[in-house]
Amino acid sequence: MIINLDMTSSIPIYVQLRNEIVMGIGKGNLTLGESLPTVRQMAEDIGVNMMTVSKAYNILKNEGYIEIDRRHGAKINPTLDINGEFKEKLEIDLSLLIAESGIKGVNKKDFIDLCEKIFNNMDGINIKGCEV
Structure with missing residues (x-):
């Protein structure tokens, strides 16, 4: 790597x-x-x-x-799991990113398109089979 x-x-x-x-x-x-x-x-x-x-x-x-x-x-870690603490942090972090994006003029469609683009570049753990 x-x-x-x-x-x-x-x-x-x-x-x-x-x-x-x-x-x-x-x-x-x-x-x-x-x-x-x-x-x-x-x-x-x-x-x-x-x-x-x-x-x-x-x-x-x-x-x-x-x-x-x-x-x-x-x-x-051979057993990476999503736990409640991570989901809570994820929600807080995403809320902040969405707020910052909106303030900077990024609309919902562009934000979601960018998320999908980044998501599609991830081939690792528990990501490839997920749908946005």
Whole structure:
């Protein structure tokens, strides 16, 4: 998997790394149960501090995207499930995006078309068979 980070962005590197891994899962570039590089190896590969990678991995673990085992390292959670907490956060985040889009002049049809376009680019977990 190729990790693309923008070192000049105002978005913290650990957040970018977290987002890249989530997108990798969604696009099918990372599969359930697949091992991730060790913190040390990932830090070397992308040229960042080990603490940055560790922070991203811990966020992913807390969100349920990865499992971390001291003996076997980090891997994509083989049983990714949608839980009530995620659905609640999703509703809040989508409501905010819809409000921001409306304020910026994006109409409902264009918003839905964009969502469908992005959705169709995802080949990963529990996405391909879903209909919008």
